[in-house]
Amino acid sequence: MKLGTIERPDGARVVVAVSDDHVALLPSGYSDLADMLGGPEAEWRRAAEVAVSSGERLRTADLSWLPPVRRPPKILCVALNNSANPDRILSGPDTPAMFVKPSSSLIGHGKPIIVKDKYGRVHPEPELAVIIGTGGADIPLEDALGHVFGYTIINDITSPTMRDHDTFHYRAIHPDPDNPDGVRHVESWVSYPARYKGADTFGPLGPWVTTADAIADPHALRITCTHDDRLVTDDNTANLRFSVSEIISFASGYLTLEPGDVIAMGTALKSSAKGGAVQNVDLTRLGGTIEVSIEQIGVLSNPVEHR
Amino acid sequence: MKLGTIERPDGARVVVAVSDDHVALLPSGYSDLADMLGGPEAEWRRAAEVAVSSGERLRTADLSWLPPVRRPPKILCVALNNSANPDRILSGPDTPAMFVKPSSSLIGHGKPIIVKDKYGRVHPEPELAVIIGTGGADIPLEDALGHVFGYTIINDITSPTMRDHDTFHYRAIHPDPDNPDGVRHVESWVSYPARYKGADTFGPLGPWVTTADAIADPHALRITCTHDDRLVTDDNTANLRFSVSEIISFASGYLTLEPGDVIAMGTALKSSAKGGAVQNVDLTRLGGTIEVSIEQIGVLSNPVEHR
Numbered sequence: 001m002k003l004g005t006i007e008r009p010d011g012a013r014v015v016v017a018v019s020d021d022h023v024a025l026l027p028s029g030y031s032d033l034a035d036m037l038g039g040p041e042a043e044w045r046r047a048a049e050v051a052v053s054s055g056e057r058l059r060t061a062d063l064s065w066l067p068p069v070r071r072p073p074k075i076l077c078v079a080l081n082n083s084a085n086p087d088r089i090l091s092g093p094d095t096p097a098m099f100v101k102p103s104s105s106l107i108g109h110g111k112p113i114i115v116k117d118k119y120g121r122v123h124p125e126p127e128l129a130v131i132i133g134t135g136g137a138d139i140p141l142e143d144a145l146g147h148v149f150g151y152t153i154i155n156d157i158t159s160p161t162m163r164d165h166d167t168f169h170y171r172a173i174h175p176d177p178d179n180p181d182g183v184r185h186v187e188s189w190v191s192y193p194a195r196y197k198g199a200d201t202f203g204p205l206g207p208w209v210t211t212a213d214a215i216a217d218p219h220a221l222r223i224t225c226t227h228d229d230r231l232v233t234d235d236n237t238a239n240l241r242f243s244v245s246e247i248i249s250f251a252s253g254y255l256t257l258e259p260g261d262v263i264a265m266g267t268a269l270k271s272s273a274k275g276g277a278v279q280n281v282d283l284t285r286l287g288g289t290i291e292v293s294i295e296q297i298g299v300l301s302n303p304v305e306h307r
Numbered sequence: 308m309k310l311g312t313i314e315r316p317d318g319a320r321v322v323v324a325v326s327d328d329h330v331a332l333l334p335s336g337y338s339d340l341a342d343m344l345g346g347p348e349a350e351w352r353r354a355a356e357v358a359v360s361s362g363e364r365l366r367t368a369d370l371s372w373l374p375p376v377r378r379p380p381k382i383l384c385v386a387l388n389n390s391a392n393p394d395r396i397l398s399g400p401d402t403p404a405m406f407v408k409p410s411s412s413l414i415g416h417g418k419p420i421i422v423k424d425k426y427g428r429v430h431p432e433p434e435l436a437v438i439i440g441t442g443g444a445d446i447p448l449e450d451a452l453g454h455v456f457g458y459t460i461i462n463d464i465t466s467p468t469m470r471d472h473d474t475f476h477y478r479a480i481h482p483d484p485d486n487p488d489g490v491r492h493v494e495s496w497v498s499y500p501a502r503y504k505g506a507d508t509f510g511p512l513g514p515w516v517t518t519a520d521a522i523a524d525p526h527a528l529r530i531t532c533t534h535d536d537r538l539v540t541d542d543n544t545a546n547l548r549f550s551v552s553e554i555i556s557f558a559s560g561y562l563t564l565e566p567g568d569v570i571a572m573g574t575a576l577k578s579s580a581k582g583g584a585v586q587n588v589d590l591t592r593l594g595g596t597i598e599v600s601i602e603q604i605g606v607l608s609n610p611v612e613h614r
Contacts (some may be wrong), residue, residue: 073378073409073410076409077501079497079499080475085477088479088492089477089478090476090477090494092474092476092477093472093475097473097499097501098499098501098502099406099407099499099500100409102380102381102562104563121482163497164495165400166405167497168386168396168398168400169396170392170396170397171395171397172395172467173584174586175428180583180587181583181587183583183584183586183587189474189476189497189498190386190474190496190498191498192386192404192406192500193500194383194405194558194561195404195562198407198561200561200563254505254507255409255502255505255506255507276490279480280482280487280488280490282482
């Protein structure tokens, strides 16, 4: 089953795909995918089935999309989670490293990614995203996939210029091991992602959430990124370094997962055979349209608007 | 006016301070400070005034506190924002650097900060926090304070062990300036704060929000941090590097601010005359109780629980 959230003159509504070209509208009680996550599965499945059999039909091409979950409690993003990354890592953790993207950065399919000169370079990052259905803490590895409601697409828009700008080389204060009240300075690096990952419109999400039961293996999905129809990335979720189960289990050992949380699984990295990389696609300079496509989920397309 | 959010057997409620020892309960329509931010000021002021004159009285000592805003749309935290920091900075931005803390990390006054051996070292960071009333983007400096609903206290609990663990030294992919499809590798450092700043209970917040009209100057407030009654930090918000107005104006140029957003203004740093620093207070090893106090706002106290 494929579900999404759209905006209509009378408010937001959940839709279910009935064909490549058409969707069916769920009742007005479902104004966001979050409304499904709160209720028992049998109930929202029945609502979606009734919609498929008798709900109002709309042409997919006419829809105005919202992020499928408009206000995730948190958007947890995994960094450098591709099997091609370790070659470039001189030192780093052997466990998933993560940051939080604010929900104010989310936009729906078709909505513009706004770039400004002051952002410097801005590039796309095509990623598989997990929507958490049932929350939990300390989730065992073997139970992890049971917490997944479905899978969607995120374009984890990034400004490497702001990343470099918001990085400190500094002397961190550490306790002095020889004196309980003493401190010593340790030369360190630290970087802060609120701007470079969290600026407005830096989180295109959707349009579709494919429910977990409809994806046999989330680690066998082709993922591509195109800029103005030119293939930039051609990868497969098989190349994720840490799996969906590993991320859910690890993350929930520190941060309680909640219904509607989004986990961005990390950038698909393998370049297309024609060369180039997402880092070559500077949206601030080039504009254009960015599409991210994941097998069995759909296509997330957003034009770039320079302001 | 000082406001807070408490939990009662029949649900959460907003309270207003009537004396040092007592609060008055607002009507059940106010179950979170966020309910006030959504409505016109005249309306919530009247509700609070009616509560003061005729609402049910409760003893402050008996209350079970929640974070005043339980689900801020975002919690934006400013890093290294103290006038004592630049001495330690070898290179870094000349603008505010920020990260996002997830709302799942928030706890109320009196609730335990949970530490685990796997977190490594964990220390408190006493900070002034701003609650945004009216949202906005690209807010001019001179209008910034008009967007503040009030001021509260955050203890921005931090694990330097997880910070160091989740730091990469790596070769970042940059575009090759001489070849539009070429890339080159640039040795870089990047760190990811989801665990070290965002673990469960790493965000004690409250208990009180002092409304903006009641604080003549947010940059003239003594701020202290004690561990088991021993003074660790004795600073003043006068030592903030970037002011509340500067942070609001700068941040809103990138991330739209929304009603209920929390901005943590950065760690008060000046050690007490007795020496030591927050970094010496390893909560994982020492346990105890941490109190953060800010003049005209109140005292945020949380016991540490080792699990």
